[in-house]
Amino acid sequence: MANTDTAFSKALRTSIARSGLSLDRLQARLRANGIPVSITALSYWQSGKRQPERQSSLSAVRVLEDVLGLRPGELLSLLPPPRPRGTNRPRTEPVNFPVEALRTLLERVGAPHALEQQHKLKLASLHDRCEIAADGGQRSTTARAVFQATADGQDRWLLVYDHGGTDTGPPRLHALRNCRAGRVEVDTEHGLTAAELLFDRTLERGETQLIEYTLTNGGPPYPPCSNTYYREFRRPVREYLLEISFDTAPERCWQYTRTDPEKGEERRDLHLDTTGGVHAVALDFGPGVFGIGWT
Structure with a gap:
């Protein structure tokens, strides 16, 4: 999947670099808060290859904001709407109108x-x-x-x-x-x-x-x-x-x-x-x- 930088990925990457924490240590902090996230997912998020969309992933972002010393919502506010999956439009797709x-x-x-x-x-x-x-x-x-x-x-x-x-x-x-x-x-x-x-x-x-x-x-x-x-x-x-x-x-x-x-x-x-x-x-x-x- 091609690298597509976003405002979210740039902010996350900058915050991780500033914190001095490795992805292994970030994963351990998340696990300690009851939120398992793979190192691959963290890597994809900061590179822009993927974005957090599921409820569990958004909960992980909330914990990341705390671990990285950011204000509540500072990373979440940068996320674009979730992308639709498949051919059927679920009710939780970002737009429920034509x-x-x-x-x-x-x-x-x-x-x-x-x-x-x-x-x-x-x-x-x-x-x-x-x-x-x-x-x-x-x-x-x-x-x-x-x-x-x-x-x-x-x-x-x-x-x-x-x-x-x-x-x-x-x-x-x-x-x-x-x-x-x-x-x-x-x-x-x-x-x-x-x-x-x-x-x-x-x-x-x-x-x-x-x-x-x-x-x-x-x-x-x-x-x-x-x-x-x-x-x-x-x-x-x-x-x-x-x-x-x-x-x-x-x-x-x-x-x-x-x-x-x-x-x-x-x-x-x-x-x-x-x-x-x-x-x-x-x-x-x-x-x-x-x-x-x-x-």
């Missing part, structure tokens, strides 16, 4: 290279609260997100939202805290919306920003949601809290995760609280899909 339609939409919103660019904002925490109406449709979703800048000059976040079908109109975007809506573009053919959320200030490297926004659907009847709500994370998130509130209590609820197409879906039953809702929490999760389903 790629060409998404590229066109991103061009219209002023971000034509968003899929290829390295993200300069790290998602540290995300809290979604989804309201399900009595007819079973999705009335609204309110999101509270905390970002940390990995480079100077960060002033916006790009939101891409799936309406749930081509027959469903776009939701109304309301910026609630520390941000405002910028350019908003809608693809009615594929049921997609792309929007800029402009921060109330420009972030420098290491600074954090908390924003809050709501997506509200028209109704009733409200857009159907197939008895599920999920987020697909292309990169690790430190904390994700998902709440679902119901006007009419469902018979059964469960949380589910998909991190490896070969392992399938993992489920755990949830119980309604006294307000008629459920919640689920994911810590140090991703890449993968995390959601709640109900009957």
Whole structure:
């Protein structure tokens, strides 16, 4: 396989050289933390021949950051999206939308290279609260997100939202805290919306920003949601809290995760609280899909 240097491989190679640790000693440190990684894999990572993609490999990178004296997320933030494997698109592939339609939409919103660019904002925490109406449709979703800048000059976040079908109109975007809506573009053919959320200030490297926004659907009847709500994370998130509130209590609820197409879906039953809702929490999760389903 040809050597293809990347920002990640360069940073890893430089950090290893600066530490004075051999690959054998790095492997021993990883093993001591319960993470077995071959010397060949470490060599490939620092040369650019391969990149960490699986959950176990991303956990190894987190430990490497600590061993090499780097800031949490300093190496992870340099990783490009995982490459698709095989001919079937798993749900954990980096883009869960029609790629060409998404590229066109991103061009219209002023971000034509968003899929290829390295993200300069790290998602540290995300809290979604989804309201399900009595007819079973999705009335609204309110999101509270905390970002940390990995480079100077960060002033916006790009939101891409799936309406749930081509027959469903776009939701109304309301910026609630520390941000405002910028350019908003809608693809009615594929049921997609792309929007800029402009921060109330420009972030420098290491600074954090908390924003809050709501997506509200028209109704009733409200857009159907197939008895599920999920987020697909292309990169690790430190904390994700998902709440679902119901006007009419469902018979059964469960949380589910998909991190490896070969392992399938993992489920755990949830119980309604006294307000008629459920919640689920994911810590140090991703890449993968995390959601709640109900009957």
